[in-house]
Amino acid sequence: MHYKSIHIGLLILRIGLGLLFLVHGLPKIMGGPEKWTMLGKAMSNFGIDFAPAFWGFLAAFAESFGAIALITGFFFRPAALMLAGTMLVAMSMHYFKGDPYIPSISYPLELLVVFIALFVAGPGNFTISELFNPDGQD
Numbered sequence: 001m002h003y004k005s006i007h008i009g010l011l012i013l014r015i016g017l018g019l020l021f022l023v024h025g026l027p028k029i030m031g032g033p034e035k036w037t038m039l040g041k042a043m044s045n046f047g048i049d050f051a052p053a054f055w056g057f058l059a060a061f062a063e064s065f066g067a068i069a070l071i072t073g074f075f076f077r078p079a080a081l082m083l084a085g086t087m088l089v090a091m092s093m094h095y096f097k098g099d100p101y102i103p104s105i106s107y108p109l110e111l112l113v114v115f116i117a118l119f120v121a122g123p124g125n126f127t128i129s130e131l132f133n134p135d136g137q138d
Contacts, residue, residue: 010124017114018071021083025063028056036060042093062086070118073127077119084115 028035036056043055062082069079090108099105 007124007126010118010121011126013114013118014070014073014076014123018067018069021063021067021070025060025065025067028060029064031060042089045089045092045096058082059086059089073123074129076123076127080115080119084112084119087112087115 028039033053036053036059038052038056039059040052040054040056042059043049043052048055062079063086066079066083066086069075070083087108091105091112094104094108
């Protein structure tokens with residue numbers, strides 16, 4: 001496989017997932033404390049019952065600002081890790097609610113795998129930071 005095509009593939013994946021997560025995340029981040037509390041209650045599946053608004057805000061932040069990080073490649077690995085964690089919680093929420101396996105549980109599970117793979121692979125060469133530092137030297 002041509003080396004450059006790997007980086008183009010990562011760019012397409014980053015932009016595609018980033019745009020989709022902006023659509024999911026922006027309404028959550030703009031929903032405010034009521035929405036965040038509702039989202040954060042999913043942490044009770046892990047025995048964490050305190051500060052649901054905080055946990056919900058973290059999920060909304062991961063989806064919204066994590067999406068921007070995916071698109072730009074800036075703070076890429078922390079964003080991929082946050083999004084993987086958010087998908088783990090989403091998967092557990094659907095499981096403990098008793099939702100049918102397909103598509104309720106499989107969708108966040110598939111994204112969990114994708115975000116772990118992206119965390120390992122990195123953003124590729126086509127990032128915002130590459131535009132300002134093309135030779136890779138600080």
